[in-house]
Amino acid sequence: MDVNPINYELTFEPDLKKFTFLGTEIITVSCKKATNLISMDCAEIKIKSCTVKSGSKIIKSTPKSDEKKERLSIRLGEKIKGKATIHLEFQGILNDRLLGFYRSQYKQGGKTKYLATTQFEAADARRAFPCWDEPEAKATFEISIIAENKFSAISNMPVQSKKKIKNKTLYKFGKTPVVSTYLIYLGVGEFEYLTGKTGKVQIRVVTTKGNKSKGKYSLELGKKLLNSYEKYFGIKYPLPKLDLIAIPDFAAGAMENWGAITFRETILLYDPKTSSTRTKQFIAEVISHEIAHQWFGNLVTMKWWNDLWLNESFATFMATKFVDKFYPEWNLWDQFIEDAMNTAMGLDALKTTHPIDVKVNSPAEIREIFDAISYDKGGCVLRMLENYVGEKNFRAGLKKYLSTFKYGNAKGQDLWDAIGRASKMPVSSMVNTWLKQPGFPQIDISQKNNDLVLRQNRFLMEPTKKTQKGLWHVPITYGLGKETKTKLLTKKSMTVKAPKGPGFVANIGRTGFYRVKYDDGILLDLKMLVDQKQIPPVDRWAIQNDLFSLCVAGKEEVENYLDFSDAYFDEDSYLPQTNVATNLNSLASLTFFEDYSEQIRSYTINYFRKILSNLGWVPQKTDKHTDAFLRGFAIFALGKFGDEYVLEQAQIKFKEFLKNPSSLHPDIREPIFSLVAWAGNAKTHSQLVTLYKKAKTTEEKLRFLGAMCSFQNEKLLIKTLQFSQTSEVRSQNMQLPIMKIAANPYGKKILWPWLKKNWDKLSKKVGYGNPLFNRIVASIALVADDSMEKDIKSFFRSHPTPGTERTQAQTIEKIRIHSKFLRQMRKEFR
Known part of the structure; x- marks a missing residue:
């Protein structure tokens, strides 16, 4: 300039x-x-x-x-x-x-x-x-x-x-x-303030009048995090004060403005009486993410938006690291793998994905890359890199980078150079294979006598010759127990010595961003080792997680997955348990109206019944943190798939709640409200609307709004969609009812026609260029099949929605993948 x-x-x-x-x-x-x-x-x-x-x-x-x-x-x-x-x-x-x-x-x-x-x-x-x-x-x-x-x-x-x-x-x-x-x-x-201090820095939680008492948790956590980050980076927080500000209308979750971070109210205000476990955890993660930015992003800023991913994924990665230090019992890295890694791999297995490092020209294009690739895949690549070079070298490189570029701008390459120098390892060449090309590899492993043959190919849900290309530098750690080895696979294939003993795992701890396909012999050994819990929980998770995605990609049979999932019937660890449950739930939901659905549904019901009988209905003081997530999931799934006892209990608990709200624990409110709707009628609908209007907190309002999306009656679902267009529902929450109705099997027929009819009204309400539009477009993948592809494409041609073009392409690809998967299951189960 x-x-x-x-x-x-x-x-x-x-x-x-x-x-x-x-x-x-x-x-x-x-x-x-x-x-x-x-x-x-x-x-x-x-x-x-x-x-x-x-x-x-x-x-x-x-x-x-x-x-x-x-x-x-x-x-x-x-x-x-x-x-x-x-x-x-x-x-x-x-x-x-x-x-x-x-x-x-x-x-x-x-x-x-x-x-x-x-x-x-x-x-x-x-x-x-x-x-x-x-x-x-x-x-x-x-x-x-x-x-x-x-x-x-x-x-x-x-x-x-x-x-x-x-x-x-x-x-x-x-x-x-x-x-x-x-x-x-x-x-x-008209703000009010809750004020604290750490060292010389003043920290405040800022709210609208009457809300500051709910800022206590955030203030205490903010102080702890600011201190910890100062220590980790070796650089004092650069400003005299830090405000955490709760804003009633806010499109994103939070924004790291220097010294004045803004949040949605639901992500900053915590009330131990009415807030759920998930809300508390989410608040902690987001505050941690935004405070990490005060150094990484604000003190040192990317030169241009193509490195946005580094800002975001770094803050995501650090947020998990630091909250995990304060709350080790939350098992945050397990959750990171289940949420961030699954989400990122789901998107990155599409032809329509994009490289992490992407050229960005206009502001509308910038909005498009605030996605799971920038946040989640980026975070997974950083985790893989830290694991590859070791925590000490990673931190040393990072500190050097921050002190060299403070109050200036830097490129991603500057960081790789710093970590490379600190670790004396080929960081730049390794990491760039994950940043410059889209997608990730599938590593095929087959055993020949005492040798293992490892091959890499790009993992795609819809492979074509043209998109199949790609070569990554893959850190492969394999073995079992204390006997483990690490190799960097930089070619198409290599042969290594097989570990001794019964079976082994590759990509130990799932630190690498890739999937593994084992040959049948190895898989049989693994099933036994899973059943006997001879393998750590994260690896038990990974084996069936890879197997399931191979099914969706048409490379493996669903029957095989169901057989393999038997080994998880006595699973007691959150990560594998929640993922098997999620996969069975998605199979049962996808085949909800199919004539062979009974087979899959009975597998699913049995699995969830086991979870619920282990956990019980009422949260206990002795519960693990993650039990709260599993319990709600199991209750709703069982009711949805027709478990009479669960549906009866939901009615009883709801009646008690109406008399005495504190009788129902915040963690199971939404599943209970949703099951009451699932079995309910027009009267139930107006009852939920009244409860929504009377609810004192936004969090409670959103539980009732979520429940209104769970009716089986299509007319009532349309009524919910219409209600979401009124001034009762803030534009920042507009995507929620659409996403929930898309996930409801009875929403399949009505959602797309409703969206088409109301698109202009919706655009006005949500606001031109709002990032939430991408969520709305993505939800269409759950309700459409490939016979609707032409209609969807032509609709978006005549209703351009800038900033969602990439999401539209990804959604259409997902629709084709789901349709193909369903056809494959019909063949398999008929």
Whole structure:
């Protein structure tokens, strides 16, 4: 860039009655070459005046906005060079689209209230003030906010001074260190604060009035995490304060603005009486993720958005690592494997996936890559890398990287070089095979006498000659117990000595991001070892997890999977148990209306009955953390597949709940409410709507909304969808009813016609360019079959939804895979 920003002096005056804001801005810039044109990013902003000064001289200037390109160009009467200042006055909109500078609406004591807040990542700071809106254009910021007296104001830095002006207050904030525009924060509202300290840093939880008592857990955890990260990175937290801010309307889960992190209320506020175990865990993971960003992302920022994945996957990986330190009993790495690795592999086994490191040009393309590849596959690759080089070398490389590039920008390659130097291992060449090409390998293992032959091929659900290519540097650890070896497979195939003893496992601990296909002889040995629990839980998980995905890909028979799953009947470890349950549940749901479904369904019911009889209905003090997840899952699955006893119990427990809400544990509320709906009628529906409206917390509201998606009657499901379009349901939760109804077998026929009919209304409600659209598009994969492919394609051609093109292609591919899988099962079971 020929013109670089050095400092922004900004004053904002939001009007929460007219939903507009006034702004003044002085940008100090440095012009490398003589120029008579200054061009920057600017969208949905009216420029009221523009003056450019070079030294003390005022230069004639003409501003011109290009709405389509989101650019502001300032033509100058003469060429300028060196330092200059641009003085702008402008007006903008406090929109309701949850991006840029926007308004959030909430109710308090029956009154409607508003607050103003920001979401600038990836490229929406330009909606609040004209700027160079890209990560590399770092500058310092001096921010002021003029707010009505009843409000308080928040930004990245602490308040330096407050001054009364008539019925308003002028807040001046401290000057920031150099920072990218996407991390700037502005907040104005009737906030209350819960304040704490760690060292010299002030930490606050910020909420709307009446909610601060629910911020205690987050405040304590925030203090602990800030300390731990300082120690791990060897760099003090760079700002004087850290705010954790709960926002009623928020499109993402949370956003790591430097010193002023924003969250959805449900991800920051915890009430031990009404919140579920899952909510507590989720809050911990998200706070940890966002605090990790304060160093990795904020202090050192990617040069351009193609390295976004490194920001996100790193924060995901670190979040798990640190919460695991505080709560080892939560088994977070097991859950990471079940959630992150499964999700990432599901997406990455498609032809329509993308490499982790992906070229990004426009803001709409940036939104598209906030997906499971950027977050989850990236996190799995980092875990594989840490395992390959060792924890000590990984951390040493990381510390070096952060101290070298602090307050600057870096590329992913800079990190690989640092870890490579620390470990003296071929990090860069290994890791780049996982970043630059899409997909991941399947390693075929066959035994010949005392040798094992290992082969790698790309694992795809719909392979073609063209997409089958790919060669990875695969760290393969194999063996059993203490006898293990590690080899780096860099060619198509290699032969190694087989370990001695009965059977062995490859990809031990599932640290590598790849699937394993064993030959029949090895698999038979493994079944016995699983049954006798001679293999660690994570490897028991992996063997059947790979086998199941081979079935879906048409490379293995479902009968074989069901036979193999017998070995897990007495399974007592969360990871394998939950995954076998998930796989059986998905087979039974997929074949729900098939005439051979009985065979699969009875397998599934038996498995879930065993889980529920082990756990019991009522949560106990002695429960493991993850029991809470399994219990709810088992109750709902059994009811859905027709277990009379479970359906009766659900009714009894629901009646008790209506008399005395505290009689029903938060962890099993949603499954119980959902089963009442499953067996319910129109009267039940209106009862759930009333309960939804009366619910005191968002978390409880969402349980009732979820339950309303579980009816068997199609008309009632349509009623739920219509209800979700009213002002009763926030736009940020719009994807939930759609995803839940897609997962309900009785939602299959109605969802796609309803979506088509209501697409324009939906687009208006959810907001153009909102990332939640990708969730809505992806849910179509559960309700469509390949006879609908043409219809779906032509619908999206005539209703373009920018930022979802990749998800559309992936959804259509998934529809073909499901249809092919069903046809294969019909052949197998008829």
